[in-house]
Amino acid sequence: MIENKIKTLRRAAKVSTMPDSDKIWCVIAGNEEMVNNVAYAAIIDKERVKILCREHISTKESFVTKKFDFILLYGDINKIRELSLICKENGGSYLKIAPYYVLNEPNLMLTVGPDNSIKKFMGDCEKNRVKLSFLLEDKTTGFIETDVYITSKLPAFVRSTIDPLFKMADVALSTVLISTDQVYIEKIKEIAKLNKIFVIEFSKILKEE
Template sequence: MIESKIKVLRKAAQVSTVQDSDKIWCVIAGNEEMVNNVAYAAISAKERVKIVFREHVNLKESFVRKKFDFIMLHGDSNIIRELSLICKENGGAYLKIAPYYVKNESNLILLVAPDNAIKKFAGDAEKDNIKFSFILEDKTTGFIETDVSITNHLPKLLRDVVDPLFKLTDMVLSTILISTDEQYIKQIKKVANSNQIFVVEFKEIIEEE
């Protein structure tokens, strides 16, 4: 399935048109294998889409370490649409950020974290009277890897049996795009960092492009 989509992407990237398709931004998040597939497909269509950055995140909560990846892309909307299908078919979260949002929404900020951390962030921001608006949101439906460090102390034979049970997690990963006023940006970053949320200020990405 992945290989067939990559062939389609390669053909699409080679097709020259009089007028290029609109360029859009997108963020894809989920388990490492899914993001690897998206990255590979994006590289196969590198003439029409660019990998802006990719992050591998490890979050430790008590004895549990949660692992996930996310990637930001920019390029041809048709190619990115195909990449989004790889994401959604494999349980990932996907945000399509059209030029409209970049032009018309002030101070866009991307947040990526487990869903419970995002909800905690929203609650903390409300308590501190930090104003922001939700623009886009998506959540994973697929497998997200976790490690439980307490199993490291078990005998290997028992650990081999127990580890897979802990790795089967129902953790939901959320990707959120918000808009806020300039005065709240530092506060939002502070609250997000305290909740172990990955934060990207969108204008910094645009300035680098």
């Protein structure tokens, strides 16, 4: 079962009372241009922040393909704050992951996907009696890129007018950090795949770091 959000709020309050760590993790998601800007800012200041991974993700629903980018960073807390501002100013979503979560929460997993898909994923986990803790969440407020298949069947002169209207869609993207027991990890991955959302085990990122 998904644990009560009150537990999450208590954890967050506990984190806020802890001394600031020198380094934290941060996951940023949104349209490709915004993530490119974040990546560039990280690359030119690589002594203070490291890019752990980056993914370009496409999900297909009916006639629409939704496209977004995801980047995971680790580094100086002040630099991470700067990068998160770039993200928010451009309508992206971000999660700052404090060492508290890494030390105290088992089997952290990051999930990224359209908001409606994330909600269905959570509901399916509930139906399948998958035990997980909902720790952190953020949503995009900007646009992500989309392609509409039906426009490809239109005459070229019509498509050139209509395509730009569909290229950037106001689709909410959710980034969620969860934790679970080891026995549920494969089931969570299976449910995530069925719902066409991106999921990654945080522990594997730490091993590669």
